[in-house]
Amino acid sequence: MTKVNTKLDRRSFLRVSALASGGMMLSFSWLAGCKPTPEEELGLPKEWFELNSYIKIGENGAVTLYSPNPEFGSNVKTSMPMILAEELDTDWKNVWVEQADFYPERFDRQFTGGSQGIRQGWTPLRTAGATARAMLVAAAAQSWNVPANEITTSAGILEHKASGKKAHYGEMASLAATLEIPEEVELKDISDFKIIGHSKRNVDGQKIVSGKPLFAIDHKVEGMKYAAIVHPPAFGMRLKSFDKNSVMGMPGIQDVFSINVFKDDYVQNFFDTTTFPEIVAIVGNSTWEVMQAKKNLVAEWEKAPETKFKMAGFGGNSMDVTVPSGLENTSSHKSRMAEFIKNPGTVVRKDGDPEGMFKKAAKVIERTYSAPFLAHNTMEPMNCFADVKGNKAVIYGPTQAPEFIMGTLSSSLGIPRENIQINLARMGGGFGRRAYSHHMVEAALISQKIQAPVKMVYTREDDLSAGVYRPTYSATYRAALDENNNLLALHVKAGGIPESPLHANRFPAGALDHYLAESWDIPSNITIGAFRAPRSNFIAGAEQSFLDELAEEMEKDPIDFRLELLKRAETDPVGTNNDYDPKRYAGVLQLVKEKSNWNQAQSNVHRGVSAYFCHNSYVAEVVDTVIKDNKPVVESVYAAVDCGIVINPDSAANMGEGAIVDGIGNAFFGELAFNNGAPTKTNFDTYRMIRQKEAPKKIEVHFVESTENPTGLGEPLFPPVFAALANSLYKATGKRYYEQPFAPQLEMGNLRM
Amino acid sequence: MAQFNLNINGKTQQVDVDPSTPLLWVLRDHLDLVGTKFGCGIAQCGACTIHLNGTAVRSCQLPVSATEGAQITTIEGLSENGDHPVQQAWMEHDVPQCGYCQAGQIMTAAALLQQNPNPSDEEIENAMNGNICRCGTYLRIKAAVKTAAQKL
Incomplete structure (x- = not known):
């Protein structure tokens, strides 16, 4: 058993983890939350006894567990309570799960993103469960007058074998709730887990399949109004004026006004990304009526000047942000990127003497890869419910990051934080998009203006053209080979609009004596944000496609070639900042080799492999493609994953399957282009999404058996599939695919897509 | 009006x-x-x-x-208690991730099975092709349709 301090371990753990994730950390005062003040009462029936912020136990032994993190489909609402239930040692059958609202005083890190929910929740949730269990044991010891260490628990039952005394948790809950919180508690041995590692179905499954209201867009209260928004038609434009009379008088229309998301003196934070700070809001009696009015609104737009503002960054720093003026085009993006590819970039890592090696190389291979902007396209468009009256606000909306919008809401509404309640809705998809929650501020400002509850809904066109996209990227890889085809040096130069995708200290850095990594970026007024595995979602595809081509040039099996490099990184690493574990990396390649029967390939099945490390997890994937009726068909995908302990295996496999489908879809079809600042695609008739017919026929997700603490899962299966697919398509068609999306090039090669 | x-x-x-x-x-x-x-x-x-x-x-x-x-x-x-064979199959395969598209997927699947109780893989793919699942649960959707077909 591991003993953990209920206070200090938690704090230090969170500090360390937050740095590793690259994300931000929320303030934490969990113990304060264990003694709720009357204002903090969650309004549950009196027969429930709260043992801590996460756990309530009823007199009958039923258990309510609060899932702290917002749910966007990664199933944390099931897996986080599984961790609590395991350490509480209760029976999963008797567990009810509820979504916690946003309570920074009670819960730490109510943030869904960066594949960090389970990783960073692991110790806090185990500690919360174990603490509640220890308090129940202490209550039983007191009631029965026996030593606590003689009491055992199992499936929600306390037992003292020597005296034959037995009670269910409910019988001790009222006493336990009055006891002191122990300073130290014991965690279970991993080998004793009964819930973790055993698949549990989605706790909201029944509600989802029967159409119950679960999403913010489903919310309705008495007297609620409906709102639509109109934003400028292009990046680089802003509102000049609008004619209120163009829509007033239309059926059901109550009001039309413009709103400004930010107050002038407000210092934006990293997640405040907003393309159009000033928009027009139309309020009425129904969604259809405000959407009709939207089409009729007469507004004038003008070119926006360059803007500069301060933005709060990580660790209390602030940075100056400049948003350039101008109406941008994809064609000019491409020509500017072509210039940057030729010019030197900023050196971000250099090992040995790469320039010298390239000079004496017998052969140099150079390849450039690129990918366009992508829209997240969550199935549930941006929307939010808000009820702002006087000095109080209730906001119910889809957000991955309530903490990062709370300050914005407070500033924009002029209402103190303590008077604003953010309730967390299940999200119809997130993928990073809902880490940026200006839609909540928009709804709140509309409600404040009309002093009535309102539900604001974006149309698909609003959603797709409002920015916060995955950036467009490019990466140029060069390899120096000697006359015997030995790899002498590797050079990567990567950049994008407006950020570089490079992770300079990741593989193959550390495996090569001579390595050079350079970065560049081009400013833009097209807003970007986190998109499932930011940066990795491009650079993995470029790197792993290049390694495939290199292996072929060196006449090596692509898996063996990677394993050789990883062996070098393990036994004699170059440099000290390599942020991956070569052994675990090799482990997933070996597992995928075995599970895909890599060495027994069938004729007519074209295989590609790829492996990548991100979000603290290791993934290798093999894609099998066949050509059927002149059409590339992805037959099978095999994935091997090392994400430490897997909480909920079937659900984890589901997440992996989804990430693979997502990657294949974006590799084939994902593309957003711009013409005079305006996105050229604004709905699913032109923005092609992967559909049932294009999904792989089979996906196998295999997890490495592990006793390591859990790491990321929502993102890591996504980045490697781009290259596994490209490498497989190369085998199928004899052509390499350097530019995403692949479908147009396949069609040029006379294949149907 | x-x-x-x-x-x-x-x-x-x-x-x-x-x-x-x-x-x-x-x-x-x-x-x-x-x-x-x-x-x-x-x-x-x-x-x-x-x-x-x-x-x-x-x-x-x-x-x-x-x-x-x-x-x-x-x-x-679709059913009184959310227990239509298609809904049950969706639960059995634990299909949903975010869940937003699933009502539409289930309604398409139920109509398909009403008209064609034993669809082939290709017929399932054709019928379900108009329903986008952004989370990419397509394989589980197909498996659930097959399970429901056996129960109906």
Whole structure:
């Protein structure tokens, strides 16, 4: 058993983890939350006894567990309570799960993103469960007058074998709730887990399949109004004026006004990304009526000047942000990127003497890869419910990051934080998009203006053209080979609009004596944000496609070639900042080799492999493609994953399957282009999404058996599939695919897509 | 504005709306049947799928005026207790991730199986191709349709 301090371990753990994730950390005062003040009462029936912020136990032994993190489909609402239930040692059958609202005083890190929910929740949730269990044991010891260490628990039952005394948790809950919180508690041995590692179905499954209201867009209260928004038609434009009379008088229309998301003196934070700070809001009696009015609104737009503002960054720093003026085009993006590819970039890592090696190389291979902007396209468009009256606000909306919008809401509404309640809705998809929650501020400002509850809904066109996209990227890889085809040096130069995708200290850095990594970026007024595995979602595809081509040039099996490099990184690493574990990396390649029967390939099945490390997890994937009726068909995908302990295996496999489908879809079809600042695609008739017919026929997700603490899962299966697919398509068609999306090039090669 | 008598999930419901209002918004805003979802508004994603006289249709492009006299079934009315074989199969395969598109997927699948109780893989793919799942649960959807076919 591991003993953990209920206070200090938690704090230090969170500090360390937050740095590793690259994300931000929320303030934490969990113990304060264990003694709720009357204002903090969650309004549950009196027969429930709260043992801590996460756990309530009823007199009958039923258990309510609060899932702290917002749910966007990664199933944390099931897996986080599984961790609590395991350490509480209760029976999963008797567990009810509820979504916690946003309570920074009670819960730490109510943030869904960066594949960090389970990783960073692991110790806090185990500690919360174990603490509640220890308090129940202490209550039983007191009631029965026996030593606590003689009491055992199992499936929600306390037992003292020597005296034959037995009670269910409910019988001790009222006493336990009055006891002191122990300073130290014991965690279970991993080998004793009964819930973790055993698949549990989605706790909201029944509600989802029967159409119950679960999403913010489903919310309705008495007297609620409906709102639509109109934003400028292009990046680089802003509102000049609008004619209120163009829509007033239309059926059901109550009001039309413009709103400004930010107050002038407000210092934006990293997640405040907003393309159009000033928009027009139309309020009425129904969604259809405000959407009709939207089409009729007469507004004038003008070119926006360059803007500069301060933005709060990580660790209390602030940075100056400049948003350039101008109406941008994809064609000019491409020509500017072509210039940057030729010019030197900023050196971000250099090992040995790469320039010298390239000079004496017998052969140099150079390849450039690129990918366009992508829209997240969550199935549930941006929307939010808000009820702002006087000095109080209730906001119910889809957000991955309530903490990062709370300050914005407070500033924009002029209402103190303590008077604003953010309730967390299940999200119809997130993928990073809902880490940026200006839609909540928009709804709140509309409600404040009309002093009535309102539900604001974006149309698909609003959603797709409002920015916060995955950036467009490019990466140029060069390899120096000697006359015997030995790899002498590797050079990567990567950049994008407006950020570089490079992770300079990741593989193959550390495996090569001579390595050079350079970065560049081009400013833009097209807003970007986190998109499932930011940066990795491009650079993995470029790197792993290049390694495939290199292996072929060196006449090596692509898996063996990677394993050789990883062996070098393990036994004699170059440099000290390599942020991956070569052994675990090799482990997933070996597992995928075995599970895909890599060495027994069938004729007519074209295989590609790829492996990548991100979000603290290791993934290798093999894609099998066949050509059927002149059409590339992805037959099978095999994935091997090392994400430490897997909480909920079937659900984890589901997440992996989804990430693979997502990657294949974006590799084939994902593309957003711009013409005079305006996105050229604004709905699913032109923005092609992967559909049932294009999904792989089979996906196998295999997890490495592990006793390591859990790491990321929502993102890591996504980045490697781009290259596994490209490498497989190369085998199928004899052509390499350097530019995403692949479908147009396949069609040029006379294949149907 | 005009009055319409609609037969929804076996009950007659009266609404007073503009005749051009799509059935989707009548269901969601006026009748509080929010299981039917808004995804694209142009019949491209299938999130708003309902049954009109037993056939799967996109309610976002269906004016309320065209639905009078028809039998309308929404996800809420597919079964009394959420236990239609398709819903059960969805649970068995733990299909949903975010869950937003799944009502539309289930309605399309239920209509398919009504018309073709033993669809081939290709027939399932064709029937389900109009329903986008952004989370990529397509394989589980297909497996659940097959399981439901065996139970029906």
